[in-house]
Amino acid sequence: MSTRDDIVLVDCTVFDGAASVTDQGVWISADGTIRAVGHVDDVLTEARGARFVDLAGDYVLPGxxxxxxxxxxxxxxxxxxxxxxxxxxxxxxxxxxxxxxxxxxxxxxxxxxxxxxxxxxxxxxxxxxxxxxxxxxxxxxxxxxxxxxxxxxxxxxxxxxxxxxxxxxxxxxxxxxxxxxxxxxxxxxxxxxxxxxxxxxxxxxxxxxxxxxxxxxxxxxxxxxxxxxxxxxxxxxxxxxxxxxxxxxxxxxxxxxxxxxxxxxxxxxxxxxxxxxxxxxxxxxxxxxxxxxxxxxxxxxxxxxxxxxxxxxxxxxxxxxxxxxxxxxxxxxxxxxxxxxxxxxxxxxxxxxxLGAQDRIGAVEAGKQADLIVLRADPTRDISALRTLHLVMKGGAVYRDDNGLTAGKDR
Structure with a gap:
């Protein structure tokens, strides 16, 4: 499914390259790039009108x-x-x-x-x-x-x-x-x-x-x-x-x-x-x-x-x-x-x-492509948490969603 409107992943834990950061929001623009990453309340304040997807604390990593x-x-x-x-x-x-x-x-x-x-x-x-x-x-x-x-x-x-x-x-x-x-x-x-x-x-x-x-x-x-x-x-x-x-x-x-x-x-x-x-x-x-x-x-x-x-x-x-x-x-x-x-x-x-592509991929950061995976468990504690993967996005489009989370709703 393609993302036609801005969406925000809410109540998620984001791997920032050094640690898993809780209570985060990830704002994904309609063009498939990440517009903002930060505390969920701050992101939602900026992204009013966007569709949101509640991840219930799950872990968001770069693809x-x-x-x-x-x-x-x-x-x-x-x-x-x-x-x-x-x-x-x-x-x-x-x-x-x-x-x-x-x-x-x-x-x-x-x-x-x-x-x-x-x-x-x-x-x-x-x-x-x-x-x-x-x-x-x-x-x-x-x-x-x-x-x-x-x-x-x-x-x-x-x-x-x-x-x-x-x-x-x-x-x-x-x-x-x-x-x-x-x-x-x-x-x-x-x-x-x-x-x-x-x-x-x-x-x-x-x-x-x-x-x-x-x-x-x-x-x-x-x-x-x-x-x-x-x-x-x-x-x-x-x-x-x-x-x-x-x-x-x-x-x-x-x-x-x-x-x-x-x-x-x-x-x-x-x-x-x-x-x-x-x-x-x-x-x-x-x-x-x-x-x-x-x-x-x-x-x-x-x-x-x-x-x-x-x-x-x-x-x-x-x-x-x-x-x-x-x-x-x-x-x-x-x-x-x-x-x-x-x-x-x-x-x-x-x-x-x-690859010389660090300006586009490899991190959950504003300005980069929304190439993201979502896990149920924390990979910074145990690499085998990657076995719990249940959602895959590339360029803001969802290619796998085992739990049907991205049906979402408007906020």
């Missing part, structure tokens, strides 16, 4: 931002079959369904890090036009890899040599990419590689990073081994995906150089998801075997203060351990030692900062 998403996920097995056997129209519809489910799960913004046949750009356009329900999209277009490198069979764009990678990078920017994703090592999903297989030379990595930075785009890298990551950091890399084998030396370097980390810790401990999608046994075994070292990498990054953002790699909405992959990822991050408040910021304000 979640998932920084490692493939809406057309093509892991070996059933998922790859559904993606690669589809024509372009079928692929866009498959991705649109995943986008709708993602939004309903409370993820109002995604960073796509490798899609197929440039379908992500068509989907982004349709979502922005209001033709399709889905989160805000920031996308890398095709991921880049060497010939036969990680992701080649999942539609990563193959290139070789510095000139080849410059051209591939420019092709993504030409298509409208917001960032660049490059695969610099092997990974879990490549049958004929190892996680610690280095796959790009320094000249190739430098070519990608140089072109992207010239065009004011950041570069994130699928990466496993510390040595490949160290080399990329020295060349100016902006972000690391997975980081299965991070050493303390490299996490200290990441913190020093302000290189971000998106751990996707769920991917090395999601046996049930793999089995449900009939992923090959070799991949399940490799993922689970990587789990202990992956966990150690996450703990190294937390200890050394590496800037971090939430990313699931699994579909954000995928059922997992009684919740979604997105929420379970945050729970794992807290279990690994990240303070709860830091984890909440890693799913809201911090990724907005990396």
């Amino acid at each position: 979640l931002v998932n920084m490692h998403v493939h809406l057309g996920l093509g892991l070996p097995g059933d998922l790859a079959d559904s993606v690669h056997r589809s024509n372009l129209a079928e692929l866009v519809l498959l991705m649109a369904d995943s986008a709708r489910r993602t939004l309903r799960s409370g993820v109002t913004t995604v960073r796509l890090v490798g899609e197929s046949r440039y379908a992500d750009f068509a989907l982004r356009k349709a979502i922005n036009a209001g033709a399709v329900d889905g989160p805000r999209i920031f996308t890398a277009g095709h991921a880049l890899c060497c010939t036969g490198g990680h992701g080649w069979d999942a539609d990563a764009l193959e290139a070789d040599g510095a000139d080849g990678f410059r051209r591939a990078t420019r092709q993504q920017i030409r298509a409208g990419a917001d960032l660049i994703k490059v695969c610099i090592s092997g990974g879990i999903a490549g049958e004929h590689e190892r996680i610690d297989t280095p796959q790009l030379g320094d000249d190739e990595m430098a070519a990608v990073i140089g072109v992207a930075h010239d065009w004011d785009r950041k570069v994130t890298a699928h990466a496993g081994p510390s040595e490949a990551i160290r080399r990329a950091i020295e060349l100016g890399l902006d972000c690391v995906e997975h980081g299965y084998e991070l050493t303390p030396e490299v996490t200290r370097l990441m913190a020093e150089r302000d290189v971000w980390y998106v751990p996707t810790i769920v991917v090395s401990r999601c046996k049930e998801f793999f089995e449900a999608n009939r992923v090959p046994t070799w991949m399940i075994d490799r993922a689970l075997a990587a789990g202990p070292r992956h966990w150690e990498s996450l703990q190294n990054a937390i200890r050394d203060g590496v800037p971090m953002a939430l990313g699931s790699d699994m579909p954000p909405h995928a059922p997992f351990d009684g919740t979604t992959a997105t929420v379970r990822e945050l729970e794992f991050m807290v279990e690994a030692g990240m303070p709860t408040l830091a984890a909440l910021r890693a799913a809201t304000s911090r990724p907005a900062e990396w």
Whole structure:
């Protein structure tokens, strides 16, 4: 349902990035932005005539931002079959369904890090036009890899040599990419590689990073081994995906150089998801075997203060351990030692900062988009309170309302 009049969320508790503040009101303008946030009495005094929605003390947070998403996920097995056997129209519809489910799960913004046949750009356009329900999209277009490198069979764009990678990078920017994703090592999903297989030379990595930075785009890298990551950091890399084998030396370097980390810790401990999608046994075994070292990498990054953002790699909405992959990822991050408040910021304000979108999303503040989720329990006390989500808004429009609260009434 679209918001046509100003509305005010009343009697709510707002997460302001540092604490849960009680007795708040959130005034949402008809254009989908937040007009005011403050004590409920003050907000209602200013917003006379607006429709109000009584949240009975429930908790209002910014919509979640998932920084490692493939809406057309093509892991070996059933998922790859559904993606690669589809024509372009079928692929866009498959991705649109995943986008709708993602939004309903409370993820109002995604960073796509490798899609197929440039379908992500068509989907982004349709979502922005209001033709399709889905989160805000920031996308890398095709991921880049060497010939036969990680992701080649999942539609990563193959290139070789510095000139080849410059051209591939420019092709993504030409298509409208917001960032660049490059695969610099092997990974879990490549049958004929190892996680610690280095796959790009320094000249190739430098070519990608140089072109992207010239065009004011950041570069994130699928990466496993510390040595490949160290080399990329020295060349100016902006972000690391997975980081299965991070050493303390490299996490200290990441913190020093302000290189971000998106751990996707769920991917090395999601046996049930793999089995449900009939992923090959070799991949399940490799993922689970990587789990202990992956966990150690996450703990190294937390200890050394590496800037971090939430990313699931699994579909954000995928059922997992009684919740979604997105929420379970945050729970794992807290279990690994990240303070709860830091984890909440890693799913809201911090990724907005990396995306350069902190003026629009990532906080419940006046002037920002009304991308909001509502919970029954306090997430600052227990990150698992995110399991109590029951209302989702994006740009002031309601996309999920389990309790029918937004029927509202005029004041």
